[in-house]
Amino acid sequence: MTNVYDVLTERGFTEQVTHGEELRELLGKESVPFYIGFDATADSLTLGHFLQIMAMMHMQRAGHRPIVLLGGGTTMVGDPSGKADMRKMLTKEQINHNAQRFKEQFSRFISFDNDEALIVNNADWLLDLNYIDFLREVGRHFSVNRMLAAECYKSRLEGGLTFLEFNYMLMQSYDFLELYRRYDCKLQLGGNDQWSNILGGYELVRRVDGGSVYALTFKLLTNSDGKKMGKTEAGTIWLDPAKTSPFEFYQYIRNFDDRDVEKGLALLTFLPMDEVRKLGTLEGAEINKAKEVLAFEVTKLVHGEEEAIKAQEAANALFGGGISATDMPSTEIETSRFENGIDVITLMQEAGLIGSRGEGRRLIQQGGVTIEDNKVTDINQIITIKDFNDNKLMIKKGKKVYHQIKLV
Structure with a gap:
């Protein structure tokens, strides 16, 4: 049976990892509980999140146990990573609503039957923390100099980094410690922009509890020019069909740059890599066939086969000269x-x-x-x-x- 570590690497997910050979060996011999955190900053997941969801699905298919961590606590502080300004402050009610919507969406991708996966909320342990106890147990393990050198903070120093946001790394790191203690969670996954935060948790668990844990980050979903995908002139590409219709979603994927098609097929579909590479070699007008396969497969995963067929038929009707596409926005x-x-x-x-x-x-x-x-x-x-x-x-x-x- 193929090791999922090799699958993720071959398909282009893996960016940075701690103790790669050790982790590969572990993933090959036992079921490993792992987690990814999702701050509830909006009422829907996005196309950017979908890359991480795909990784979770690969892991679960290989027999490992996903833990979806909803950031009911960390969202109240706000992750400064990749942001020029402080994130908008949300109320507890807004955060709880968003977290519930996330929960509903995850059930479409991850099987939670018979505890095959867990979905937990870090509000359960973060909101009632005693601050002095937290500083004594967790804060003493973090060097301020080292934190300021982390990219998520360094880029914000000139423009202004609030003390509120400065706490974020400690909170995310503490999540890993709690999940290790509660569920024997041994691996944290996430986007490459989270490397500093994820490394903080990995080091904290090893220092405080002596646990053998690991960290692995994925490449962000970017185009060949290095720009993040999932944004258009009209706004974000959401996984909620009420916010981005299946037709709009299909069309966005269908319009990937030629250079990004093979990468999209590898990261966002379950097509065998032989087929991915074959489609990726198409050139000129032929590449449009690969784009149609990509758009259909991703839309099918996100919205179901029926909606993918409708979106494809609507696109064909529209671009074939007719304007009777009833499923467009x-x-x-x-x-x-x-x-x-x-x-x-x-x-x-x-x-x-x-x-x-x-x-x-x-x-x-x-x-x-x-x-x-x-x-x-x-x-x-x-x-x-x-x-x-x-x-x-x-x-x-x-x-x-x-x-x-x-x-x-």
Whole structure:
């Protein structure tokens, strides 16, 4: 049986690891409890999270035990990693709501039957900590000089790092210690931007309890230019179909750069690597076949096969020359509102296609808005019932974003 360590390495997940050979040997001979932490900063997981979910699924399929750690406690402080400013402070109610939504989404990917996996919340041990006891047990093991040299803090020193955020590494490290004590958790996984925090936990467990634990980080989901994937002009690519429709999700994946297709197939699907490499060698117009496979497979994993088929058929109908794609993103608006007409910028705002009127004006002036195959040139254009075809109106933003307005 193939060792999951080799699987993750071959598919391109592995970035940094402690005691790699030891960890590989451990993963090859016993079921290892492992965890990844997810701060509840929004009410849905994102495409960026999905890479880590894929790693968890690979691990579980190989017989290891996932522990999904919801950051009900750490979210109250906020991780400074990769942020130019302090994160927005959320209320306990918002955090609890977000954590519950995460819990629902994880159940689509990870099997929690018969304790095959656990989902826990660090609020259970962080919120009632005695601060003095915490400093004496945990804080004494951390060097301030070394912490300030960590990338997650160093990049923030000039702009301002709050003492609140400075505590984050200690809290995340303490999570590993608690999970080791409670569930014999021996491995923490996470994105490469978390290396400093994850290393802190690995060292804490070894120092305080003498535990043989390990740390491994993954490459972040970035394109060939080094930019994080999962962001568009319209915003984040969410796993919640109410926030990013299956069609939008499919289209985002379908539009990966040619250079990123093989990497996407390796990281975001379960296709055998022989097939991944074969698809990755396609060139020119042929690469579009690989992109369609990638988009279908990822959409199937996230939204189910039925929704993936719908999204694929909708895309084929749309780009095949028709505009009858019923599963593309849409907004319903009462017919009566169009009797006197709605200006095009207001309509785009209500459809969520633009964030401001200024953005709408710029798009139109740059030739980036098309309605029913007609380019919009007038920023004051009024849309009326006469513009609709079978109670539907197609708006195209840029080259790739399509949205349908439906009369109700």
